[in-house]
Amino acid sequence: MRWLTDVVAWFADASHWRGNQGVPARLVEHVGLTAAALGIACAIALPLALWLGHLGRGGTLAINISNVGRAVPTFAVLVLLTLAPAPFGLSVTSIVTALVLFGIPPIVTNTYVGMREVDRGVVEAARGMGMSGWQLLRRVELPLATPLLLNGVRLAAVQIVATATIAALVAGGGLGRIVTSGFSRQDRPELLAGALLVALLALAVELVFAVLQRLGAPDRRARRAASGASGAPAPDAELATTL
């Protein structure tokens, strides 16, 4: 258990909290990369998934993109982009591109499923009231699909935080850098401190999005509590009754 006191000592050392390799700087890098990649992923995935869901087309693509995302190792994509010619190579572009690529699938799949699970009767009623396609999307489908949409964004955020950590093996900054530095220098307290920081950041991100999800769907609080924890419940449990 000596390593435990060593880790505490690492955290207590003020030099680990200063400068461009200190914990705050690494945290800012990690959060910055994550936020940028998540923003781009949302900007690409949300309009695409909402549009496909509204038209009811491209379902196979929307569902299978997640299966592809799971089968491709993030580490492999990071290395491939790093070895690729400009504008990739050893650059922030490569890392952000990899993060965006792995952020898109969960958003597309969840948003699409959310759109398709909107009660067809409700859609028919809205059409019967004379709503245009745009009004239907904005005022009926989008609000009803929001819980699953937010679930997709949460999954993407967690995936991006994890991938940004692995990016430290390749080139990137972020908290993963503390872990890889601990490995390469065989400095076990540093390694463990870095790992703890990464884990805490990931859990914090998960928590923030879990709260956002509840705010986005207040009337489902009871349902989510019953399904246990903040993890992804079965899609059909997400969109049973509203309106």
Added chain:
Amino acid sequence: MTGVVAHAQTLTEDCLVRNEWICAEYVTTRREEILAALGQHSFITVVSVVLGALIAFPLAVTVRRYRRLAAPLLGAATAVYTIPSLALFSLLVPFTRLSATTVVIGLVLYSLTILVRNMLAGLDGVPADVREAARGMGYGEGRLLWRVELPLALPTIMAGLRVATVSTVALVTVGVVVDNGGLGNLIYQGLQSNFKAEVLTASVLCVVLAVLADLGLLGVQRALTPWQRGAR
């Protein structure tokens, strides 16, 4: 004629010299190294998923009986699932050091989240009247589980097993941090020596392995649930 053969040979050897992405010469000259990495990758995957399934099933059955355990158990599993693989493997280093065991424990923990959820969903999906009918025919708890509930839950359980296997294949690569990443070792080695063919070959093999494992499990599922064949 011999001149042409010799020329063709220098051409293929040149792809190593020119550091091309696709290079057959790399595969033939480093065959043993590639096969060893592939072997380690498959071994770690199989051990992790099998252990995960063996632990997940009793957990799912227990949670089903004692519902109060569901929220804390699934919550804890989700929390573990949230921790990035690089950090999770690192946190295990004090206990299991730089070994394949470290990777396997981490991957078992990840697969548990997927497997327990799916097993629970599968068992919960068994219609209550089917259960009642079996009880009425004198089935005890154990026989009910093995002969009635498990077969009916199998499609959902197998779906979970497929997802867990595919993600595990991809995650093994990160095991490179504890020197046991299977094909991930080759990818890292290729990164450090700027060897493109090594990186691309290992990456492609990784995806192929995931796809083959997925198709294999789909085949197993079809074989185990013959009554579903007509229904599709």
